[in-house]
Amino acid sequence: MSDPSRSEALQSQYLTVNLAHEEYGIDILSVREIRGWTPVTRIPQSPHYVLGVLNLRGAIVPVIDLRLRFGLAREEYDATTVTVIITVSGRQFGVVVDGVSDVLDVAGDAMRPVPDMGTTVDTEYLKGLTSIGDRMVLLLDADKLLQPQDAQMLEAALNAANDVKAVA
Amino acid sequence: MSTISVTQFHKVFFEESLEGLDAMETALLALDEGGDAELVHSIFRAAHSIKGGAATFGFPEMAAFTHEAESLLDQVREGRRAIDKPIIELMLRTVDCLRGMFERAQGGQPLADASSEELKRQLAAAVGREVPAPTAKVAAKPAASNGWSIKFRPHAGMLAGGNDPLRLLRELAALGQLVVEAQLDRVPTLDALDPSECHLGWHLTLTGAATREAIASVFEWVEDECDLSIEPLVAAAPPPAPAVETDAAPAGAGAAAGTTRSAAASSNDAGSVRVGIDKIDSLIDLVGELVITQAMLDQFREDFDPSRLSMLQEGLAQLARHTRSLQESVMGIRMLPIGSVFNRFPRLVRDLSQKLGKQVKLELVGEHTELDKTVLEKIGDPLVHLVRNAIDHGLEIPEKRRAAGKGDVGTLRLEASHRGGSIVVEIVDDGAGLNREAIINKALQKGLIKSAEGISDEEVGELIFQPGFSTAAVTTDLSGRGVGMDVVRRNVVDLGGNVAIKSRPGNGTTFTITLPLTLAIIDGLSAGVGDECYIVPLVSIVESIQLPAEAVRSVTGGGELFRFRDEYLPIVRLHQQFGCATARQKIEEGLVIVVEADGNRVGLFVDELIGQQQAVVKSLEANYRRVDGISGATILADGSVALIVDVAGIIRLQARRKAA
Numbered sequence: 001m002s003d004p005s006r007s008e009a010l011q012s013q014y015l016t017v018n019l020a021h022e023e024y025g026i027d028i029l030s031v032r033e034i035r036g037w038t039p040v041t042r043i044p045q046s047p048h049y050v051l052g053v054l055n056l057r058g059a060i061v062p063v064i065d066l067r068l069r070f071g072l073a074r075e076e077y078d079a080t081t082v083t084v085i086i087t088v089s090g091r092q093f094g095v096v097v098d099g100v101s102d103v104l105d106v107a108g109d110a111m112r113p114v115p116d117m118g119t120t121v122d123t124e125y126l127k128g129l130t131s132i133g134d135r136m137v138l139l140l141d142a143d144k145l146l147q148p149q150d151a152q153m154l155e156a157a158l159n160a161a162n163d164v165k166a167v168a
Numbered sequence: 169m170s171t172i173s174v175t176q177f178h179k180v181f182f183e184e185s186l187e188g189l190d191a192m193e194t195a196l197l198a199l200d201e202g203g204d205a206e207l208v209h210s211i212f213r214a215a216h217s218i219k220g221g222a223a224t225f226g227f228p229e230m231a232a233f234t235h236e237a238e239s240l241l242d243q244v245r246e247g248r249r250a251i252d253k254p255i256i257e258l259m260l261r262t263v264d265c266l267r268g269m270f271e272r273a274q275g276g277q278p279l280a281d282a283s284s285e286e287l288k289r290q291l292a293a294a295v296g297r298e299v300p301a302p303t304a305k306v307a308a309k310p311a312a313s314n315g316w317s318i319k320f321r322p323h324a325g326m327l328a329g330g331n332d333p334l335r336l337l338r339e340l341a342a343l344g345q346l347v348v349e350a351q352l353d354r355v356p357t358l359d360a361l362d363p364s365e366c367h368l369g370w371h372l373t374l375t376g377a378a379t380r381e382a383i384a385s386v387f388e389w390v391e392d393e394c395d396l397s398i399e400p401l402v403a404a405a406p407p408p409a410p411a412v413e414t415d416a417a418p419a420g421a422g423a424a425a426g427t428t429r430s431a432a433a434s435s436n437d438a439g440s441v442r443v444g445i446d447k448i449d450s451l452i453d454l455v456g457e458l459v460i461t462q463a464m465l466d467q468f469r470e471d472f473d474p475s476r477l478s479m480l481q482e483g484l485a486q487l488a489r490h491t492r493s494l495q496e497s498v499m500g501i502r503m504l505p506i507g508s509v510f511n512r513f514p515r516l517v518r519d520l521s522q523k524l525g526k527q528v529k530l531e532l533v534g535e536h537t538e539l540d541k542t543v544l545e546k547i548g549d550p551l552v553h554l555v556r557n558a559i560d561h562g563l564e565i566p567e568k569r570r571a572a573g574k575g576d577v578g579t580l581r582l583e584a585s586h587r588g589g590s591i592v593v594e595i596v597d598d599g600a601g602l603n604r605e606a607i608i609n610k611a612l613q614k615g616l617i618k619s620a621e622g623i624s625d626e627e628v629g630e631l632i633f634q635p636g637f638s639t640a641a642v643t644t645d646l647s648g649r650g651v652g653m654d655v656v657r658r659n660v661v662d663l664g665g666n667v668a669i670k671s672r673p674g675n676g677t678t679f680t681i682t683l684p685l686t687l688a689i690i691d692g693l694s695a696g697v698g699d700e701c702y703i704v705p706l707v708s709i710v711e712s713i714q715l716p717a718e719a720v721r722s723v724t725g726g727g728e729l730f731r732f733r734d735e736y737l738p739i740v741r742l743h744q745q746f747g748c749a750t751a752r753q754k755i756e757e758g759l760v761i762v763v764e765a766d767g768n769r770v771g772l773f774v775d776e777l778i779g780q781q782q783a784v785v786k787s788l789e790a791n792y793r794r795v796d797g798i799s800g801a802t803i804l805a806d807g808s809v810a811l812i813v814d815v816a817g818i819i820r821l822q823a824r825r826k827a828a
Binding site: 039042045062 | 788
């Protein structure tokens, strides 16, 4: 949120992606690249929505399925399935979506707060919504998708378990 | 000239000066043990370049401070005074103080503090004690006058020497409030004016607490090229000469300075590496070869006919060879001798043993053993801790040693060596060994163990690595605060190594630190589990075997054991550990890889072995997080990602499961 380009009055651009007949917007400044779906390497002990890691020119990048993240049914991956690589606070991760459609200009004052219901998605991951003609676009809060904080919590819990471990 | 900022050279200056300080320290310690006079010259040279650099790069306090040290050294160098213990002690503290100044300079903080001013007085006093002439200098205390009148008239040729009066004035202005009055009387008429000469002079009034030395040091480089007079503004009465007290150093100062220093140093370890020209040259040669090979292969793209297949194969083989040597050379750049870490110990051991009234002989072995730079930077603190512990807890005072039938002088040996794919650093002392009683009592008290019955020596050793564990009766500033061995172990484990302890009651303790040669590339065996591929580091593999179904015993609680030579080892089914759905379930259909870490062995059950390969270790944490049982990831030849098995982690998980 410290990014000045996101301040209210400014116009920002969003990449819109399709997911289960709804349209979501991802802040274009955090989008690094869009690539076709390629198989990933599964990582043990990961949440179900983390599909695995892929090799992005030498960097190991985790990939999450946005459908699974939002508790939707898993869809078979096909020719239009894409992985959007997102960089948030220095970390990169990939997001698998049904397809990408468009780039939208959204003025700061065109962004509405999310009503507390009515979507299939937990409102926690949304920072607002906007409408273009009769289309409604839900704007995603990319920071919250991978949720490093629950990774850290898990790690802290494991470390605590280590320390408690009896010696004998 | 004034537009060029000197700050861009600061980093180099700091680096060189810190090296100079290291050299000074080493030479001083050698002198302490009766080295020759040549050492004094090298100490003097180091001090002189630091002084010069400090003045040039705008650190007048540092220059003034070093100037005092240099004056003292000058007297020694010219044989006007003998080098004795108090002087060495004083110079060692000077080195510490300068290190502190460099640190503050890097952090952009004011350089001088109370202790440096005090030390400067002591240095000045030491200089003045035997040479009466510069007592005026001694009198020039910070508080002695509230200002200076400076008459500065450069000779006509000063500019030709590259000296910029503007810089001098700016430096003076940093010392206090400066009033500048230019003297234009010698400026010739325009037709007679030679612009390459300096025609101006200045009357400067500096108010503030600056010392004469500080001012003089500003003019250090132009002394011979100008007429200079520095007079106190008001004729202040010289303060009483300070007590000449050069020894009696505050005992804890050295050790305390040591800790803060290492803390600050580790916070900014992006740093740079100095690489030998020979290493660079060999890299250039290799790249040259690579280019030639590439050009040769390029020909085939133009016109290829099957008759030249053998040439193509040869070219590819050459490419593989060159790539491999290039990789080795590049890794070599990151390798530095461990001596740079060992070097700090003579001083540490000297200070500590003096303070504790113990006699310690330090032996350093294998200083040329090369270690990855990252490992090297992070191993310093754990080593310091172990050395301190060895001197504080391990080695006894002379009386006790005599009572135990040992010589007065305890021996502490630091030894580094290559062993297989790892570097082993041993810290060996011939002290009393671990105090089994005290450790068990403490552990009982802390509730770490339930009873003292049947605790093996290894387990006792293991206890001291528990968080918050300390048996020291009295908390000193050296050790006994209960942070320690667990941090040492954690640091080493973070580097992919481990620490082991072996105690011989009455004969001493040995700490063995095993570190990976490099963090960046490992040799691994790729193993298939289901449709996935995992890399098992080759260094931890003992052997791989195929077991018949009847060789495996199930034990209560769901574990499985098999007999390997003379022992029963638990089986870790990798597919269960990592949750692979499609893997083989029957023991006789797969393979068991016997792996070892920290002296423990387990059998990893996998489907098949795919092959041996080098794996460039990539971090999972950079973009994701740590995963239990996985130490990192690597990229396979087909571009896909394979995970690297953390053998030590899996064994720990297994042990934990057993305990649960």
